[in-house]
Amino acid sequence: MLDRRGALTVVSPPQEQENIAGQKPNDHCAVVGTIGRTSAYQNLLISLKSLQHRGQESAGIATFDGEVVQLKKGMGLVSEVFSERDQHLQTQLSGNVGIAHTRYSTEGSKTIENSGPFVISSAIGYIALSHNGEITNAAKLKDELKKKGTAFMTTSDSEVLLMEIAKDIGDNGIVNGLRIAMSKLQGAYSCSIMMNDRLLAMRDPYGIRPLSVGRAGDHFIVASESCVFDVLEGEFIRDVKPGEVVEITPDGIETLFSVPAKATAHCMFEWVYFARPDSIIDGTEVFQSRLNIGKMLARQDPVPADVVIAVPDSGRTQALGYSMESNIPYNEGLIKNRYSDRTFIMPSQKARSRAIKLKLNSVRSVISGQRVVLVDDSIVRGNTIRHIITLLRNQGATEVHVRIGCPPIISPCYFGVDMKTKDQFLASNKTVEKIREEIGADSLSYLTIDSLTSSLGKPSDSLCVGCLTGSYPISITGEKYALQSELENY
Numbered sequence: 192m193l194d195r196r197g198a199l200t201v202v203s204p205p206q207e208q209e210n211i212a213g214q215k216p217n218d219h220c221a222v223v224g225t226i227g228r229t230s231a232y233q234n235l236l237i238s239l240k241s242l243q244h245r246g247q248e249s250a251g252i253a254t255f256d257g258e259v260v261q262l263k264k265g266m267g268l269v270s271e272v273f274s275e276r277d278q279h280l281q282t283q284l285s286g287n288v289g290i291a292h293t294r295y296s297t298e299g300s301k302t303i304e305n306s307g308p309f310v311i312s313s314a315i316g317y318i319a320l321s322h323n324g325e326i327t328n329a330a331k332l333k334d335e336l337k338k339k340g341t342a343f344m345t346t347s348d349s350e351v352l353l354m355e356i357a358k359d360i361g362d363n364g365i366v367n368g369l370r371i372a373m374s375k376l377q378g379a380y381s382c383s384i385m386m387n388d389r390l391l392a393m394r395d396p397y398g399i400r401p402l403s404v405g406r407a408g409d410h411f412i413v414a415s416e417s418c419v420f421d422v423l424e425g426e427f428i429r430d431v432k433p434g435e436v437v438e439i440t441p442d443g444i445e446t447l448f449s450v451p452a453k454a455t456a457h458c459m460f461e462w463v464y465f466a467r468p469d470s471i472i473d474g475t476e477v478f479q480s481r482l483n484i485g486k487m488l489a490r491q492d493p494v495p496a497d498v499v500i501a502v503p504d505s506g507r508t509q510a511l512g513y514s515m516e517s518n519i520p521y522n523e524g525l526i527k528n529r530y531s532d533r534t535f536i537m538p539s540q541k542a543r544s545r546a547i548k549l550k551l552n553s554v555r556s557v558i559s560g561q562r563v564v565l566v567d568d569s570i571v572r573g574n575t576i577r578h579i580i581t582l583l584r585n586q587g588a589t590e591v592h593v594r595i596g597c598p599p600i601i602s603p604c605y606f607g608v609d610m611k612t613k614d615q616f617l618a619s620n621k622t623v624e625k626i627r628e629e630i631g632a633d634s635l636s637y638l639t640i641d642s643l644t645s646s647l648g649k650p651s652d653s654l655c656v657g658c659l660t661g662s663y664p665i666s667i668t669g670e671k672y673a674l675q676s677e678l679e680n681y
Contacts, residue, residue, distance in 0.1 A: 220307065221245035222321035222402070223291040223419065224383030226390040227410030228441050231289040232281050234410050234423060239269045239291050241422040242415055244467060245323075246293035249306035253319040254289035255388050260317040261285065264306050269293065287441070288390050290383040292321035295609065305347040308385075311354070314361045316387040322349040323415055324379030324400045325607040327667060332375060352380060360386075366447050369393065369436055373450050377665055379458075379606035381431070383413050390439045396452035397664055398433030399606050399655055401461055401472045404444055411439045416470040430473055456655035456664035460608065462647050463597045464505050464568045475648055478508055483646035484596040484638060485512020485566060492636035493517060494564065494592045498557060500524030502567035502579060509596040510566035519564060524557040525579065551579065559587030568596045570626070571610065573617035577630045584631075593632040598640050599623070602661040602670075610658060 221242035225234045235252050250272040251264025261284050265272040273280060292307030310319040326332070329348035332355055337343070341354050355375060360368030365386065379399035384391040392413040394402045403417045407425025414420070417427045431437055434450035458465075461472050468478040485508065499521045501510030514521035528550050563583055570576055580591050599618030604610045613619050617626055627635035640659060644651045657663040662671040 220292055220294040220321075220323050221415045222307075222323045222381060222383045223412070223414045224289070224321070224385065224390050224392060224439065225410045225412045226288040226439055226441055227408070228287055229409055230281065230285065231287055231410065232284045234407060234412060235284075235289050235291040236269070236273055237423055238412065238414055238419045239273075239293055241419045241467075242293060243269055245415060245465065246295040249294045249303065250292065251306055251308050251321075252284055252289060252291045253308040253310055253385065254284045254286035255317065255319075255385060256286040257388070260310050260319055260385070262308065262310050262319070264292075264303065264308070266303055266306070286388075288385060288388055290319055290321045290385045290390070302345075304345045305349075307349060309345075309347070309350055309353045311357060313357045315365075317385070318353065318357050318360075319385040320349065320353045320356070321383045322352055323381045323402075323607065324395065325605060326352055326376055326380065327378035327605050327665060328376070329378075348378075352376065352382070356384070365391075366436075370448060370450070373434075373436075381415065391436060391447070392431050392439060393436040394431045394433055396434035396450050397454065397456040397655070398473065399456055399458050399664075401457075401466070401470075402431040403472075404428045404431060404437070404439065409441065411441070411444065413437075413439055416466055416472065418467045418470040421469065427471065454664060455653045457649065457653060458606065458608075459597070459643060459647065459654045459656055459659075460569075463643075468508055480647050481508035481568075481596070482512040482515070483648075484643070485509035485514070486516040487512075487642040487646050488566070488594045488596060488636065488638055489513045489516035491639065491642055492594070492634075494634055495562065496564045496590070496592060497561040498522050498524065499564045499566060500557065502565065502576070503527040503551075506567040506596065509568060510564075513564060513566050513594060517564075522554075522557045524554050524563065524583070526552050526554060528552070551582070553579075553582050553586045555586045558583055561588055562590040562592070563588045564592045564594060565632075566594045566596065569600060570595055570617055570630075571600055572615055573626070573630055576632075580631045590633045591631075592634045593627075593630065593636070595635070595637045597643060598637050598656075598659045599626075600658050602658050604658045605663065605665075605667050605670075606655065606657075608658070 223238040225231045249266045250269040253260050253262045290308050294306050308319045308321045326348040329351040333351045336354050356372045359372040380395045381400040381402035382393050404413050405420030405425050405427045407423035420427045433455050436447045438445050462477055462480040466477045470477050496519050499510050499514040499519050501507040583591050600616050601618050655664050662673040664673050666672045
């Protein structure tokens with residue numbers, strides 16, 4: 192509880208969770224902020240539901256009611272934390288300005304303490320923060336702040352980010368303080384920040400994670416993806432530029448300052464997997480990018496087949512593109528159980544396999560007697576694709592040809608994706624032929640990096656492909672640094 196009027200509600204107990212299939216990379220979270228002349232709550236709630244795909248572990252909303260910050264967050268889906276049956280939420284979370292957050296953890300344990308938004312009371316008033324990304328030098332910054340008397344309540348790098356911002360703002364004012372904080376921060380951060388009744392947004396100089404601004408009715412909104420503005424029947428205005436800090440008011444958007452960088456490093460996985468297909472990220476539509484990926488796969492490594500099917504849901508658009516380019520019919524060969532349990536503790540391979548079976552099943556009439564092209568966006572551990580291939584063969588597929596819409600994942604991500612150790616990647620130190628044997632496919636082809644960048648319509652030097660190459664846009668201890676000279680601090 193923030194003070195006698197603040198409200199922190201935990202709607203479910205802390206719990207250790209793992210993605211049901213345990214195989215797909217997961218993005219850190221979604222961030223939202225809105226300000227207008229009427230209540231912010233409904234816009235925040237609808238925005239969070241629109242971005243549920245970015246994090247299913249926890250959800251939270253913080254608003255400023257004119258005197259204090261009101262905060263509610265809990266473990267679970269947005270609809271579980273903010274039930275429509277709770278008639279008191281709109282009153283409890285009053286105010287015309289607020290921020291919101293959904294989380295999938297990559298740094299810090301899976302507990303309510305580590306869920307966002309984070310809120311503190313400081314010398315300049317209340318500061319609340321929602322953060323998407325990962326601060327790579329959080330441990331160093333945390334040690335330095337502790338030596339100066341800062342106390343920490345969580346293990347989250349987002350709290351370190353907030354405490355660094357609060358200290359620098361308290362010492363130097365908002366604009367200079369944020370500029371100084373950004374000179375210290377390394378890694379990925381797209382943030383919505385509420386300082387009493389003011390709403391700001393900032394994005395790291397590399398633009399690793401997406402962040403955009405739009406308008407709906409009398410509210411201006413900042414969100415991780417542009418699909419939010421469509422759902423709210425509003426309009427997309429523009430992306431927050433890499434290195435930019437903006438203030439959002441009921442009248443519009445103002446750039447406070449911009450920090451230049453020698454390069455951008457947009458995460459390629461946003462287009463390949465993370466973002467909703469109907470979002471536009473940094474000028475590029477996600478749906479069209481995935482369609483291009485599928486077409487490129489068909490050109491790159493064609494194979495005679497009878498049907499193209501996707502691993503739902505993320506591989507569907509890529510499979511459609513493959514079908515369009517190859518003239519092989521597309522069909523729904525795998526059915527996803529949308530009502531299976533969202534998460535499981537899966538300590539064994541047997542448990543993981545059971546979870547996969549519960550989530551996916553095949554359509555016999557589509558598969559039986561057919562040469563199948565199976566399209567997916569990525570392979571991490573390989574358990575899911577291995578199980579699906581076995582399932583297809585058991586349903587009578589005569590051949591299974593696997594096509595993957597990104598190059599092999601061989602290295603960890605340090606910028607907000609839960610891929611941390613090299614030993615979890617099936618492709619580490621293995622040839623494509625060896626991987627094909629292990630998953631049991633008749634053929635296997637990954638998209639090349641050149642084909643990926645061509646599909647996205649982005650220059651190769653504007654993307655972060657560290658997990659594909661082992662070379663990173665930011666200096667990471669023990670890893671290869673993509674730029675020849677250390678980037679300056681800003």
